[in-house]
Amino acid sequence: MVQKAKILLVDDRPENLLALEAILSALDQTLVRASSGEEALKALLTDDFAVILLDVQMPGMDGFETAAHIKRRERTRDIPIIFLTAINHGPHHTFRGYAAGAVDYISKPFDPWVLRAKVSVFVELYMKNCQLREQAALLRLQLEGGGKEAAGEAKEPAGLLAELSARLAAVEEQAEALSKQLGDESTDAAAVATAAHLERKLTGLRRALDALEPGTSGGQAAVN
Numbered sequence: 001m002v003q004k005a006k007i008l009l010v011d012d013r014p015e016n017l018l019a020l021e022a023i024l025s026a027l028d029q030t031l032v033r034a035s036s037g038e039e040a041l042k043a044l045l046t047d048d049f050a051v052i053l054l055d056v057q058m059p060g061m062d063g064f065e066t067a068a069h070i071k072r073r074e075r076t077r078d079i080p081i082i083f084l085t086a087i088n089h090g091p092h093h094t095f096r097g098y099a100a101g102a103v104d105y106i107s108k109p110f111d112p113w114v115l116r117a118k119v120s121v122f123v124e125l126y127m128k129n130c131q132l133r134e135q136a137a138l139l140r141l142q143l144e145g146g147g148k149e150a151a152g153e154a155k156e157p158a159g160l161l162a163e164l165s166a167r168l169a170a171v172e173e174q175a176e177a178l179s180k181q182l183g184d185e186s187t188d189a190a191a192v193a194t195a196a197h198l199e200r201k202l203t204g205l206r207r208a209l210d211a212l213e214p215g216t217s218g219g220q221a222a223v224n
Contacts, residue, residue, distance in 0.1 A: 003130070004028070004029045004030045005029045005030065005049075005050035005123045005126050005127060006029065006030045006031075006032055006047055006048065006049045006050060007024060007027075007029055007030070007031050007032065007049065007050055007051055007052075007053065007119065007123070008032050008034060008040060008043060008044070008049045008051075008052045008053070009021070009024075009031060009032065009033055009034065009053050010034045010035075010036075010037065010039075010040040010052065010053065010054045010055055010058075010063070010066065011035070011053075011055040011058070011084070012035055012036060012055065012058045012059060013055075014035070016055065017033050017035070020053060021033075023112040023115060023116055024115075024116060024119060026116065027116065027119065027120055027123060029050070029123055032047065032049070036058060036059075036060060036061065037058060037060065037061030037062065037063070037065060037066030037069070038060070038061055040052070040054070040066055040070075041066065041069055041070070044070065044073070044075070044076045044079075049079050050079075050080075050122055050123045050125075050126030050127075051079065051080045051081075051082060051119055051122040051123065051126070052070070052079055052080070052081045052082070053082050053084055053119070054066060054067060054081050054082065054083055054084065054102075055083075055084050055085070056083055056084065056085040057085065057086060063083055063085075063100075064100045067081050067083075067100040067101050067102065068100060068101075070101070071100070071101040077101075080103040080122045081100075081101055081102045081103060082102065082103060082104045082105075082106060082115075082118065082119070083100075083102045083104070083105045083106065084106055084108060084110070085105070085106075085107055085108065086107075086108045103122075104118060106118075124178055125178070125198065128171065128174060128175050128178065128198055129198060131171045131174075132171060132198065132201055132202060132205065134167075135167055135168050135171060135205055136205060138167070139205065168202070168205060168206060171202065172202050172206065175198055175199055175202055176199070
């Protein structure tokens with residue numbers, strides 16, 4: 001069963017949170033509310049999120065300060081942040097948003113379709129990264145299994161290798177399609193760069209898996 005991604009919605013006004021939930025409900029992901037920067041940081045201590053929608057103007061800790069805290073934490077620094085603001089203060093204000101680590105800066109009122117499309121890109125990238133981590137975990141298990149076999153335990157790795165290869169091929173195909181879609185639609189540079197990084201990680205995992213295949217020098221070294 002594919003686990004849903006979590007999207008963090010941060011705004012001090014309940015009506016704005018309700019509007020965001022209405023816009024993003026079609027994505028069928030888990031939407032988590034936070035009514036302040038402090039509440040958002042607390043949620044980020046325990047849960048992993050695909051993307052954060054962060055209001056700029058909030059009493060107390062504003063969006064810029066909240067983003068600075070998020071980017072300072074190793075656990076959360078790579079989570080994409082989309083800033084939402086009701087007031088357009090001009091280029092300087094927008095630059096401050098990007099300097100704080102945002103991947104996008106959207107002024108209200110915004111087009112619901114555009115916002116949903118932007119969020120969906122980061123949800124897809126998050127899901128692909130989750131799949132990649134699963135393949136890496138399986139690969140580590142295979143490597144550990146190879147060590148046990150060398151110690152005298154009878155275990156046939158060919159079946160697991162075939163399953164790993166098939167699962168990785170499916171992720172590679174989806175990642176390639178997503179990268180092509182991003183390129184064709186000229187989406188945000190940050191999303192394109194993230195997709196390219198994902199493809200590089202997939203390439204490295206494929207090389208490691210190929211090295212385990214029987215009949216190759218790497219495969220012999222892994223199981224002998």
